[in-house]
Amino acid sequence: MVLEAHLASYACHSACTQGRRHPEAPAPTRTEYQRDRDRIVHSTAFRRLVYKTQVFLNHEGDLFRTRLTHSLEVAQLGRSIARSLRLNEDLVEAICLAHDLGHTPFGHAGQDALNECMADHGGFEHNLQSLRVVDTLEDRYPAYDGINLTYETREGILKHCSRRNAEQLEAREPGGVGRRFLLGQQPSLEAQLCNLADEIAYNAHDIDDGVRSGLITLEQLRDVPLFDRYRAQAQNDYPHLAQSEGRRRLLSEAIRRMLSEQVYDVIDATRAALAEHAPADVEAVRRLPALVGFSQAMRAQSQVLKRFLFQSLYRHPQVMQTTDRARQVVRDLFAIYQAYPREMPPVQAGWALDGDDARRARTVADFIAGMTDRFAAREHERLTGQRLLA
Numbered sequence: 001m002v003l004e005a006h007l008a009s010y011a012c013h014s015a016c017t018q019g020r021r022h023p024e025a026p027a028p029t030r031t032e033y034q035r036d037r038d039r040i041v042h043s044t045a046f047r048r049l050v051y052k053t054q055v056f057l058n059h060e061g062d063l064f065r066t067r068l069t070h071s072l073e074v075a076q077l078g079r080s081i082a083r084s085l086r087l088n089e090d091l092v093e094a095i096c097l098a099h100d101l102g103h104t105p106f107g108h109a110g111q112d113a114l115n116e117c118m119a120d121h122g123g124f125e126h127n128l129q130s131l132r133v134v135d136t137l138e139d140r141y142p143a144y145d146g147i148n149l150t151y152e153t154r155e156g157i158l159k160h161c162s163r164r165n166a167e168q169l170e171a172r173e174p175g176g177v178g179r180r181f182l183l184g185q186q187p188s189l190e191a192q193l194c195n196l197a198d199e200i201a202y203n204a205h206d207i208d209d210g211v212r213s214g215l216i217t218l219e220q221l222r223d224v225p226l227f228d229r230y231r232a233q234a235q236n237d238y239p240h241l242a243q244s245e246g247r248r249r250l251l252s253e254a255i256r257r258m259l260s261e262q263v264y265d266v267i268d269a270t271r272a273a274l275a276e277h278a279p280a281d282v283e284a285v286r287r288l289p290a291l292v293g294f295s296q297a298m299r300a301q302s303q304v305l306k307r308f309l310f311q312s313l314y315r316h317p318q319v320m321q322t323t324d325r326a327r328q329v330v331r332d333l334f335a336i337y338q339a340y341p342r343e344m345p346p347v348q349a350g351w352a353l354d355g356d357d358a359r360r361a362r363t364v365a366d367f368i369a370g371m372t373d374r375f376a377a378r379e380h381e382r383l384t385g386q387r388l389l390a
Helices: 032-041 044-051 067-085 089-098 107-117 126-137 151-157 163-172 179-183 189-213 225-237 244-277 282-287 296-314 317-339 346-354 357-369 373-384
Strands: none
Touching (some): 032 089, 032 151, 044 067, 044 126, 044 373, 067 089, 067 189, 067 244, 089 151, 089 189, 107 317, 107 357, 126 151, 126 357, 151 189, 163 179, 189 244, 189 296, 244 296, 346 357
């Protein structure tokens, strides 16, 4: 492909992919990573992200981010940075769009609750679940389970993995996506970039949603230098935005400037790291320290912003009240499906009834993790007669 001719030597070239678990003939008009992206976009799990929580539950407002809009914003940031660094944009986009496919309903509250429920059966972690979705749970193809993505996309999806889980992955797939965790190696630069783009995106849009919701204010954000510097710049350039009717635009302009500065910082810091270590190819990248990142100054400022959001937004009493109810919904659903598998659809019920306790629990976890917020709330009301969430 013409575009891949412009990639750096340390980028992932689709012609050099480590391949798919089930070999397939190349497509005549698309690279391997373009095929991955297209399969992700057409997956059932991707469509479900539109009704899965980022911070605010789906019923709390039409304009708050969902997992779907978050994934699109991550992909946009990732591609912008990848282009400047001569990395593979298509691979970056595929990983970014897929990174939350395994996330539960109700955001991290749902994940924490499901992890507690699965404590005796290996736990639950959404990165591992995202890999499980694309490897096993999607059922679109007659020849295999999953959507048969390339090694490089699957590697990027699995951002974190415990040693125990990595050993299990390695036993099932020797030399596969679990091995780097056992060897202490890095993933591709494209995967490293997606991880950072995720952080940049959610920090920025959580400020936007937090202020829009009324749970945090521009005045509170004066304590966050990374944001307030750009708020002050924007207000200085456009003094009329200080009036109440201009605050929406002031917020947007400050976030836009903050995002731009973080993107430029990542590009500059990563170029410096690449110049220092001079990796010849992707395999050299894997043996080096992480190369995609902020400068030390930007990392410190980003940490201040993250602490502010944790304390002022994610732990806000109104958010906590909702997430406590969401955890209860997940716990109740898990207990009911465990005791009464036939309350699930026939396919899942059959898997649960035909297996041992571990298989039943994993089947229940898969079913719950695949739910949207509103479906989980409706199922809980159907099964318990309680309406914990509007």
